[in-house]
Amino acid sequence: MSAPEISPFPLVELHAVSNAHNEWVALTFALSPDAGDAFQATLALLKTPDVFAALAPMDCILPVPNPQLLELSHLETLPSNRVILRVPAAACADVAVQRKLSSYADAGYHIMIDGVTEGSTATMCGARSLMTDAAMSLPPVLALVAQPGPHLAMGMRSEERIAECAKAGFSWFAGDFALHPAQDGNAGDGTSRKRLLALLGLLARDADSRELEVLLKQDPALAYHLLKLVNSAAFALSSPIHSFGQAINVLGRRQLQRWLQLLLYARQQDDGLANPLLPLAAVRASMMEGLAKALDWDRDQQDMAFVAGVFSLLDVLLAMPMTEIVAALSLDLDVVMALLDRAGPLGDLLKLVEHHDSASLEQAGISHEAYWEAQLQAYHWAIQVSRNI
Missing domain, CATH: 1.10.3210.10 (Hypothetical protein af1432)
Structure with a gap:
């Protein structure tokens, strides 16, 4: 995957993802804006010795902002059972991207759509999950039921909102709700x-x-x-x-x-x-x-x-x-x-x-x-x- 020149070691912030019992289940990787291609920058981080062992048993949600540039060779060093590829909904409208992502899903990699796609686009990409900012509004019901999940609700600021999103079909949650307890x-x-x-x-x-x-x-x-x-x-x-x-x-x-x-x-x-x-x-x-x-x-x-x-x-x-x-x-x-x-x-x-x-x-x-x-x-x-x- 070609990418702009990035700093020798990218700056990242990990964010925990919890289930409805407040137990951590996954971690998202958020790269700084100057990191260049976010996926390439994440690959540099994942070369840290024993990184997946250190974060076990958490799934790792990796940003793939340009899925059209993604190649299977980039994924070969990553454990498919622990990696979730987060791709923007807008990029999934491209038929070539749909075919590529679907083939990677067939190879065992988990695809998560960042945002809501139209029609059957998410299914055509082989996606199993959706993530969206659900702080204020919820996506259409059909967007959630079309894939098995787990679906990730971002922007959670209270456990009350988590409960509302859980009823809507989300089972993973992220946000600063821990800092705003009842x-x-x-x-x-x-x-x-x-x-x-x-x-x-x-x-x-x-x-x-x-x-x-x-x-x-x-x-x-x-x-x-x-x-x-x-x-x-x-x-x-x-x-x-x-x-x-x-x-x-x-x-x-x-x-x-x-x-x-x-x-x-x-x-x-x-x-x-x-x-x-x-x-x-x-x-x-x-x-x-x-x-x-x-x-x-x-x-x-x-x-x-x-x-x-x-x-x-x-x-x-x-x-x-x-x-x-x-x-x-x-x-x-x-x-x-x-x-x-x-x-x-x-x-x-x-x-x-x-x-x-x-x-x-x-x-x-x-x-x-x-x-x-x-x-x-x-x-x-x-x-x-x-x-x-």
């Missing part, structure tokens, strides 16, 4: 919030294990998730762990702090669904740590970067102003500045994790490749966290 769950309960803040305070000041154990016993949900975690395949222990004291000893102080910070997000919502903030917090924490490492920060600074990342969503989780949360905790000043004002070195790093572009990365002294490596590792870890908690 404010009637457990986080709004004053007793629960007080207990969580107390636990966070103990973690922040590296409290004695016995103090942690007392609070854990007061929070059955958190205690359950901790014991479930240490008995999971992630730790592969020869004998099961039955007590909090054993769990604390197995994990070690540093790992205990990290896992408990994430476990705060693991509590179920009133509807029984997984909390979508959990993997998002894991991504932020891991990316912050990875970028700090790329900048040659020392171990303590890397740990603070992790804390800033994982705590950056506490205001959403607890439905409280971040100023009140920070006031209740004994945090390092650099972490406080980052959480309240996105200021200081940690604040600058947190802004890069929340939104990045080539200019901001260059100013921070972080290469595109280093950013991709940190992002890849962060999503790998978030996937593992979600599967083990």
Whole structure:
């Protein structure tokens, strides 16, 4: 596939796709506008060693803006059972494109149409799925029932909208709905919030294990998730762990702090669904740590970067102003500045994790490749966290 000249290493942003249970099922690759041909740029990223293993078992939705230039040789190194080719609806009107895509579908590659096509065009392309921005309006019913799916609704800003789209025939969803939860769950309960803040305070000041154990016993949900975690395949222990004291000893102080910070997000919502903030917090924490490492920060600074990342969503989780949360905790000043004002070195790093572009990365002294490596590792870890908690 011919393409304009692109940067040596393209800049990409991964976006999670969830099912109706808030479980991650796929990842979309969003390339920066200056990446040249988006598919060729994605191929460069997929040459990262063990990239599909790192993102397993997620499907990878790859942009193919110019399907007329796509050749089977470009796909030979990609696992057909894990790759979904996203092609724009407008390009599918070309009969030659329809034949080409249909032949690739016959070879086992999954075709997803980005937008709504006319008539039987999607079927002629061998497409199984449709993706569309469903934030405000839904596509015609026939556009969804004509293909088996799964169909992807983009632009989801609330779980209520996800429910509406699910009724319409969508089963995959993407958007920032995790950042806009309904404010009637457990986080709004004053007793629960007080207990969580107390636990966070103990973690922040590296409290004695016995103090942690007392609070854990007061929070059955958190205690359950901790014991479930240490008995999971992630730790592969020869004998099961039955007590909090054993769990604390197995994990070690540093790992205990990290896992408990994430476990705060693991509590179920009133509807029984997984909390979508959990993997998002894991991504932020891991990316912050990875970028700090790329900048040659020392171990303590890397740990603070992790804390800033994982705590950056506490205001959403607890439905409280971040100023009140920070006031209740004994945090390092650099972490406080980052959480309240996105200021200081940690604040600058947190802004890069929340939104990045080539200019901001260059100013921070972080290469595109280093950013991709940190992002890849962060999503790998978030996937593992979600599967083990």
